[in-house]
Amino acid sequence: MQGNNHDDVRRHNLSTILRLVHRQGAASRAQLTRLTGLNRSTIGALVGELVERGLVEERTPTPTKLAGRPSPIVAASDRVVAIAVNPEIDAITVGVIALSGVVHRSIRFATPTTPTAAEAVTITAGIVTDLRREYEEYSIIGMGVAVPGLVRAHDGLVRNAPHLGWVDEPLCEMLAAVTGLPVVAANDASLGVTAERHFGAGRGMTDLIYLNGGSSGIGGGLVVGGVAAGGRTGYAGEFGHTRVSAGRRTDSAGIAGTLEAEVTRGALLAVLGLRAGDTDADALERALLASDAPAVRAEVDRQLDFLAVALAGAVNILNPELIVLGGFLAALYGVDPGRLTRAVAALTLGAAFDEVRIAPALLGSNLLLIGAAELAFEALLLDP
Amino acid sequence: MQGNNHDDVRRHNLSTILRLVHRQGAASRAQLTRLTGLNRSTIGALVGELVERGLVEERTPTPTKLAGRPSPIVAASDRVVAIAVNPEIDAITVGVIALSGVVHRSIRFATPTTPTAAEAVTITAGIVTDLRREYEEYSIIGMGVAVPGLVRAHDGLVRNAPHLGWVDEPLCEMLAAVTGLPVVAANDASLGVTAERHFGAGRGMTDLIYLNGGSSGIGGGLVVGGVAAGGRTGYAGEFGHTRVSAGRRTDSAGIAGTLEAEVTRGALLAVLGLRAGDTDADALERALLASDAPAVRAEVDRQLDFLAVALAGAVNILNPELIVLGGFLAALYGVDPGRLTRAVAALTLGAAFDEVRIAPALLGSNLLLIGAAELAFEALLLDP
DNA sequence: GATGATACGTTGCCAATGTCAACAAATCAT
DNA sequence: ATGATTTGTTGACATTGGCAACGTATCATC
Structure with missing residues (x-):
């Protein structure tokens, strides 16, 4: 007001x-x-x-x-840039993204072990120091961080990033103190939906859902009425913990029968006889498409049907225009798009929701960097 | 832009x-x-x-x-008013609500049979003609209609109101033609959440969910990031069709194992040995609280646990500040608030979502009229 | 009940902004 | 070259909210 x-x-x-x-x-x-x-x-x-x-x-x-x-x-301008950071289990990726949308640089710094928050800050600071020299002529307006975990909205505190083992880490503060840049952070999936919405499959749309399948779980983000929904405290989008079955398998939070418990990259790799390390999302999709083993097909169908339950629930509640699938969920979808579409339709109020589309994510490896940069640009865009 | x-x-x-x-x-x-x-x-x-x-x-x-x-x-002003209309199975309710929030009048016109759209228009027009005489000195700025069904956002077309038997009725056009007033319509539950948000249990909140249990099903509305979410085409909030069990009972749309199939007012009345006609939400809650029959208790627990599954799913996705329960869901909640709260907590990402509150709706019988009036006021509030 | 302190509405002037109309500039078609 | 068309530029203008000074209405104190 x-x-x-x-x-x-x-x-x-x-x-x-x-x-x-x-x-x-x-x-x-x-x-x-x-x-x-x-x-x-x-x-x-x-x-x-x-x-x-x-x-x-x-x-x-x-x-x-x-x-x-x-x-x-x-x-x-190409010369007004944000620095985007994405800490992961085995690497920290730092990018330089211009206001024009150009991705100037993308540096992946592999770490021997999963980095602690302090290590991530040190590594990032080192890379930023180098980048600052390299981009001396440019204007660096800030830093955005995509965190695989729950990030509190108002101050960017990392409440819990299970796969990194971070709990209550004041990541923004630490990075800001070391680099002197304004730093903002958010959940990686919610940045994914922002990126896809502005520059990817959901261009210009006001209501969409994004689900990302990672090696360690399923997260997502949503745009409702043109607003990236963070929820009360910024934790919105945890699609992975929606219950989809009465089964006993549990997810990372110990809840049984959830999407994340039933639909996993690991199970797909297992029926294919592949190892996690060798297989990115594209390779997984190729392998799934190439295989005609009944066991593979059965597992794909099983996972698609569970995915449909979760998607249908979200569709009934949110009535989105588009559902964007990323990570291994895009691979899963690519194997049999019709099955998922039909299954979702069967579980939603048919006629009313027949305008819902499902699509794989368009922005590949740059997705999170673009989303994180967008987060950093937001302050500038609000008040140039 | x-x-x-x-x-x-x-x-x-x-x-x-x-x-x-x-x-x-x-x-x-x-x-x-x-x-x-x-x-x-x-x-x-x-x-x-x-x-x-x-x-x-x-x-x-x-x-x-x-x-x-x-x-x-x-x-x-008390003298700037909107007319609110709520067609139901057995009656049409018309209200006069002032910009000050005062409900000047509320007229319930009982119909012998479920009214068709044309009948609803005729009845409403008749009441409005009388009201116009009565409120001659007042300024009537428009009419808002709360429809128990799917309403297309941009033109107020009633796509499907199953319990009224209405399909693709241009209700707004018809009412506007007869009364000469600007008419807007929306789903009743989404108006409920608007009303509760501005004048009820969710005052001032930016993220909340409202679920209403009616005699014929469960609908709801949501406010996300301060915006009443309508979804792409205005059909958002259909919580009733969320899958909560692997059971075979089906809901009004023919989908099995949904919230609306498992959690029903009818089942509660049945175990209590009551008839639908005699029992409003308050009476139902009193009867549930008064009964100590094991069968009643078992049914309440069963329904609460299923309700918790649906709520938990919504909480994980939307991270709201408050969940408001109306109709018989409020009665159900009132019997054992703790059970529902605990069950929801067990199915959500505990610590992250521990700020979620559950509360019964505050606005009783005026809820929908207030919401519908608010819809009519919106144009005036946007551009006085 | 006079005086001062406090809080608030009113008034006239000012700076900032977008609009408008007239004009200039840059292109295309003939 | 000439005219038509589209668009940038310029200066006058109306409107708006900010601001400071002033007037007004209440309370507290003596």
């Missing part, structure tokens, strides 16, 4: 323009005029200000074969 | 003030100054405009025992 004043108008308009060129790519001033509904002169002034601040660049227009004065192209 | 101009600022500020006094009750100008962050002079001008338009009234301040010039109390 806040009032608006003049500065807010300016800020909102600058924000709107910067968001447009950041999310939807370069646009001519004339296009911006149409999209925002603002006056030509206003657009001129606002773009001028953004250029002055180095956030956007104006390029000479490309010939359009149309009559009329050509309109300069406004593009988000 | 819209730009802001001067008019938008004014509109936003007027809207903010009107929303404040509508939702949070009367407030002094000084309080408004603090809440909005706007200047005293600005508040003066804005309140003056709202008074001129008849939307708010200024009262002489009550003695506060504080030093300083007393600040006039600004209150939403």
Whole structure:
């Protein structure tokens, strides 16, 4: 319940323009005029200000074969960057992503053992020091961290990252203290849905669900009514613990019959006779498609049917436009898209939900880095 | 992606003030100054405009025992009203609700048979004609309809209201044509959550879930990140079709093992030996509390445990602050709150979600009328 | 009951912003 | 070259909220 004043108008308009060129790519001033509904002169002034601040660049227009004065192209700068960090079990990945969407760098630093939070901070700080030299001419606006675990929304405290063994680690504070950059963190899957929504399969949509199948469980994120839903404390999206069967298998939290207990990458690898280390999501999908062993097929069907129960539950509650599947869930889906689609349809209120689509994630290995960078950019986009 | 101009600022500020006094009750100008962050002079001008338009009234301040010039109390007008309509199986209820929150009238028109859409329109139009005479001095700003079924968001088409037997009825159009008022409609449960959120158990919260148990099924609504979630097409909130068991009982949509199949008012009445017609939610709760028959207790426990599965699934996905239970679900909860709370906790990621609360609905019989009126007020609140 | 302290509404001036209309510039078609 | 079309630029303008000074209404104290 806040009032608006003049500065807010300016800020909102600058924000709107910067968001447009950041999310939807370069646009001519004339296009911006149409999209925002603002006056030509206003657009001129606002773009001028953004250029002055180095956030956007104006390029000479490309010939359009149309009559009329050509309109300069406004593009988000390549030289305004965020640093994205993704700590994992066996590596820490650090990326440099520009406001333009370009991924300048992606560095994977393998760790011999699962890093502690302190080690992750030290490693990240080292890489950032190098990157700072390399990108001296650039403007580094902040750092975003994608954490595989529960992250408290308001301060970025890592409440519990089971696979890293982190509990109540003030990761943001630590990284901010070492690097001097503003640092924000969020759950990796919720960043995944942000990335897919703005730059991937869910472009421009206001209601979508993202489920990611990782080696250690299933997480997800959701966008509801155009807002990335974090829930009360930022823990929303734990699809993995939805009950889908009356079985006795338990998940990482000790709950029986959940999606995460029944639908696992490990079980797929086991029936294929593969080892975890050798197989990424693409290789898994290829292997699943190549195999015609009945046991493999049976396991795939079993998992798809359980996945359908969880998805149907979410669809009935959220009525999304799109369900995006990432990680091994995309592989699972790829083996028999029809089966999953039909199973979900059978468990939802048919006609009403027939517009729901299911699609594999589009952004591959850069997904989390893009999502984390987006998180870091958010402050800038809100108030350029 | 819209730009802001001067008019938008004014509109936003007027809207903010009107929303404040509508939702949070009367407030002094000084309080408004603090809440909005706007200047005293600005508040003066804005309140003056709202008074001129008849939307708010200024009262002489009550003695506060504080030093300083007393600040006039600004209150939403009693004389600006919306008409709320709720068609049901055996009656049509029409209410007159003021912007101040006062429920001026509530008329229940019993119908001998379940009304068709055309009959509902005729009956409503008749009542409205009378009300118009009665409230001649008032300003009727529009009509909101709470429909027990799926309502398409963008045009208020009633896609399917199973218990009324309505399919693809252009209810809004019909009512607007007959009454000449702007008419908006939405699912009853999603209006329930709006009402509880602004005026009931979920006051001021940004993330909550509402589940209503009716004689014919379980519906619900959700607020995610401060936004009433309608989903892609407005069908969000169908909690009743979440799978909670491997059983064979089916729900109204023919899906087996769902919440709506396992948790029913009918089963509770059956073990109590009561008839549907005689028993409202309060009477049901009293009967359940009074009975100590093992069969009753067993049925209550069974239903509570299934309800917990559905709630836990929603909690893991949405991480809400509060779950509001209405209708017979409130009665069920009232019998053994602890059992439900414990069961939900056991099925969610314990520590992370321990802030979730469960509460019965506060707004009784007026719930839907208040929600429907709120829907009608929304246009006015957005642009006073 | 006069005085001061406190809190708040009112008034006139000011800065900032977006709009508008007129004009200039850059392209295409003839 | 000329006109049509589209768009950027410029300066005048209206509107808005902020601000500071002033007026007003209450309480506390003597």
